[in-house]
Amino acid sequence: MRAPLSWLREYVELPEGQTGRDVAAKLIAAGLEVETVEQLGQGLKGPLVVGQVLAIEELTEFKKPIRWCQVDVGEANGTGEPQNLICGARNFAVGDKVVVVLPGAELPGGFKIAARKTYGKVSEGMICSASELGISDDHDGIIVLPPEYEVGTDAIELLELVDEVLDIAVTPDRSYCLSMRGLAREAAIAYGVPLRDPALLDVPAPNDYGPAVEVADAAGCDRFTARAVTGVNPEARSPIWLQRRLQKAGMRPISLAVDITNYVMLELGQPLHAYDRSRVQGTIGVRRAEAGEKLTTLDGVTRVLDAEDLVITDESGPIGLAGVMGGAGTEIADVAVDAANGEVTGTREIVIEAAHFDPIAIARTSRRHKLGSEASRRFERGVDPQAASAAAQRTVDLLVLLAGGSAEAGVTEIATPGGPRTIRMAADHPDRVAGMSYGREAVVRRLQQVGCDVYGADELTVTVPSWRPDLNEPNDLAEEVIRLEGYESLPSTLPRPPAGRGLTGRQRLHRRVGRALAGAGYTEALSYPFVGDAAFDRLQLAADDPARRTVRIQNPLSDEEPELRTTLLPGLFGALRRNEGRGNHDVALFETGLVFHPREEGGHAVRLPVDRRPSDDEVAELDAALPAQPRHVAVVLSGARELPGWWGEGRPAMWADAVEAARTVAREAGAELRIAAGQYGPWHPGRCARLSVEIDGVEQVVGHAGELHPRVTKAFGLPARSSAMELDLDALEKAAGGPVTAPEVSTFPVATQDVALVVDAAVPAADVEAALREGAGELLESLRLFDVYTGEQLGEGRKSLAYALRFRAKDRTLTAEEAGAAREAAVTAAATRTGAELRGA
Template sequence: MRVPLSWLREYVDLPATETGRDVQTRLVSAGLEVEAVEQLGAGLKGPLVVGKVLTIEELEGFKKPIRFCTVDVGTANGTGEPQEIVCGARNFAVGDKVVVVLPGAVLPGDFAISARKTYGRTSHGMICSSDELDMGDDGTHGIIVLSPEHEVGSDAIALLELVDEVLDIAVTPDRGYCLSLRGIARETAIAYGLPLRDPALIDVPAPSASGYPAKVSDPMGCDRLTLRTVTGLNPEAQSPIWMRRRLQKAGMRPISLAVDITNYVMLEIGQPLHAYDRSRLEGPIGVRRAQPGERITTLDDTERALDPQDLVITDDRGPIGLAGVMGGAHTEIADGGTDGDSGEAHGTTDVVIEAAHFDAISIARTARRHKLSSEASKRFERGSDPQATAAAAQRTVDLLVLLGGGSAEAGVTEVIAPSAPHTISMPAGHPDRVAGVTYGRETVVRRLQEIGCDVYGQDELVVTVPSWRPDLDAPNDLAEEVIRLEGYENLPSTLPTPPAGRGLTERQRLHRRVGRALAGAGYVEALSYPFIGDAVLDQLGLPADDARRRTVKLVNPLSDEEPALRTTLLPGLLGALRRNDGRGSHDLALFETGPVFRPTGDETVPVRLPVDRRPT
């Protein structure tokens, strides 16, 4: 998760002197993995200004198209005269507002700008592209063409937000809420002891029967669905610079206004959304499991055969999206533009916004089954906030109305499967016993309330977990939250007292004697993964009734090609032998000692593995 510091300050009033490195230190202390702080615009020096193209002269006689332009940069050049610039790009015209770098400036990469003679003319500066300003992928790689309202000669460094710091955070699977500015801002606010402006705390209208029709056939797979409709969008409306820049800094490519807004809200609140072209929908939007033989073409133009376990979004014609993973190409938002013959604008004008909460395991398996990881699936499979769907849909509607000139329909569709808040009972002194530190009840309650929990009780606490923290499931999870917020560095280092015993067991001694004997004879110990597939058993030539063909299958294997636990050590050893021989090591001897797994027929899957002994 890439977090621009300028965006983070919108939700937490950090001291003006705090740098990205300072915030990194606080977040690392709170248990987040901040891998780097990127300095955007380091070394950038102006003048970099907004200019207006006055004339364009096409220069002939060169291998590629070259244009000699005059550009009005106001008084930024000290004379007020038009600036003469040679440029090879073709994606701008007379009257366009562009970004101009003048002599004396320095661009990213220590690229100094000066007047120079080229193609028989003298170029006093450059008309800039996003690549030259190191702005990230904008989908065009051409000259930056600004909207007409920007003033000629104004500072483009501030306009394009070129100077910023971006925190690159490696979000662990249990911290799905941190895949959003909302989540990172919450952790930052706690770390600094400052109030949080939660972007999800906005007024939302009550559900009504006049909203776009919906039908959820699998409430276990989708326990909450919100639909909103916006009509009359200007198909030529473009995303504003501030939105495009925030998306670019967060590592996403601007596409179109409607798509950019859904991506922006996803980054802001953590709730993935999808926008459908209403003119391409037929009938109610539904959520169900795929039927045998169904297929769908996703937004990446790939036709996919659906599995009956896939959760899909449908209309009357069938699947129109892989739920929580990727939408279908048939209902894709159409880009704006004008018809070449009539000059009329075309593109999507009416959209239906879908915000839903899907089962995390179902989405994870669908994404892996289709080898299709998306920004949406990364958030759903880690557990999104079911209570945020209405707020995210409202935020999307507000931005579409503000930036796209649309009108929000009054109807609001909400399909909700009843559920109770998750509560955990925990002794108030449990974090003290886990950490070996005396925190006290007041500290425990305060820390749990800071992360959004409601806490009741005295000696025995009843804790209601916030909807955005599905990872909090047991007293030890709550104890971990208290410990990390109080600081892992404050835990004392104490050596545990080993229990009295009689040394190694006879089996352990035999194990070590065998290893020493083989190593002394020139063998090298190899360690291999304990997973196999049926193909390797066929390669070993095992008969059909061989006991080693009876394997224990994993419910959630790392690889579909190796879904079972090994019943013999030979496949791993032969694989290691083959790899070493293929790399030129022809004189070697390998051995391995390790467990094999033979099914008994009465295996059961425990709800929670014990920690006081090794698994059977």
């Protein structure tokens, strides 16, 4: 919200000498986010005056049209003689009033004006455009003023070129600050001065003579006010003061009727819409759209409506998208002159709509159609429903004053009955929330300044003003007291955690895994936790895959990703694709984060207290209402895993690197990871490892690793033969059964035995390894597969697996006989379970 300081002063008598930065500091202290204070007209020096064009000579000997103009500037030049000026603009004629800057002046940006020879003539100044004066970005033509302004008038004051504008980022809970009325209220409170409320107008009572209106959806529209103005002069133009206020507020002047509705919206915060009465057919209605209905909005786009859209209608069908944008069929007509008879045509009768719509309905409609507007921005945050009548009256008054219209006596107002909202709060509740004493008197005074009515002694009954939909409970009222008393007055106290509290086991594992993967050459990447159905399709997941059961967000940031993720892979794939597109071809990324799974029976979310620690039952009830949120870890690799150099040729990343990343994570968790051939979704069916652990005696699949399927890499735009891994980190922690213990350092020597076993090519190496471990017994310290061989010597369909076995006893040095016996037991077990044969035997 852009707020010109000159406009703000109309409603608040600011102390003498207060600059925009001073006001910004006060508003920031009250909790508003003032981003910048723009100094309009900075560096501007006169003379800058109103001039009248007396004569125009066209200079045709140049490549572009140039005009040699004589302009009357009165006595501003000291001589009273016409000023000779060169100008290339074509949008003015003899007799027009223009803005002239004379020699000796300086325009914004340090542009000094002097008489100079150009195009064979001496130009004694310049005729100004809006962009040259810093009014707007429009540089297509110069400013043509209304004829009523006298020659020689100071244009700096006339055009209000010197001002300060506060640019305020209004948070969603402070919707009332999207208006000069709301900002003036905050400024008045901050300075302790009275507020001149622009909404305090004499409004006639509703009667039966106003425009016919029928509201079919009271939930979507609980208040609709309609007024009519006749006899409007279609040639009337917005006065300069109105145009300049709109421009300073960041809006473009369009036509008088539209400018007035925009002005009142900025002033009071109530969006309005003006209809050409001659184009409205019959009764104006409010209802939900019928699926498939079409409406051409003011931006010229024909939109197919949804059954959830709230629309304004007449007998012909939809004429506006309620609270978002009006329809082209009933817009205010541009003024035109009939060439045959000189008759001026345009809108002469106007119907004003001032309504209050359901914020959620407007927000969803705006996002559904990707159509944001100043009106929808206010409605979806909350508009004062009691301001509709005053806004309509203010609009009617301005149309009568500026357009020469006549206000009809009829006033239509349809309102759903409803009383004010009240909140009960202990008088010392703000004291307990803030940790300091304000006292009942300060609490009552601050709430009254906000606009509340307060009754009671120890327990207060607070009636909330209609323009504050964000005040719903005692904590909201406490926040108002605290911010107005000053956040800077809150004491700084450090919390005192009880002894013995530290990181949880889950947090420690999270950090260990991150450090281990970073040490292995991976770079951490963080992604948004949002997905859509398209991502699961690209992952090649089956229609009944559990990963497709998602938690849907009620108010998603993007309609394309309206659900919470059940896998980390889409986010990592996006990061890999961006790196590849920026020339980073050797990439290894990892992410640890939460995924979300819906519960079979959702609970009810409780509101936790802020004045004490929640009880265990309250925390458990809240957890039960949330989706299951296990922590996952995932990696993705592409390009070279080992770069070439003088040390060797290097090596590309492959499926085995993804499997090794899973082993790294499992080691940090202290879990025994079982690896077997698998087949799942995004991975290549012949290069996919199924990762499992044993939990409470039951083997459980906790992830997959390997090379991605070519269709998946193509769908996500990834390099060919990219690899990935994903593991359930919480399941690994559970499988570990407790904290990771430091390894023991034995003083006894190790006995190493190698064994090469020939098995059928279809036998997984994991099965052979498991058999060797079981047969070797307690003396086996570690086992490592160091070679895989296939060839003619073994025969077709056979492979050789070579393992290094390390044996060690905790209490003695092993003899050669003991190590050999353990080796033989391991080989026997492998032969029995997998059909392995000792190579060379």
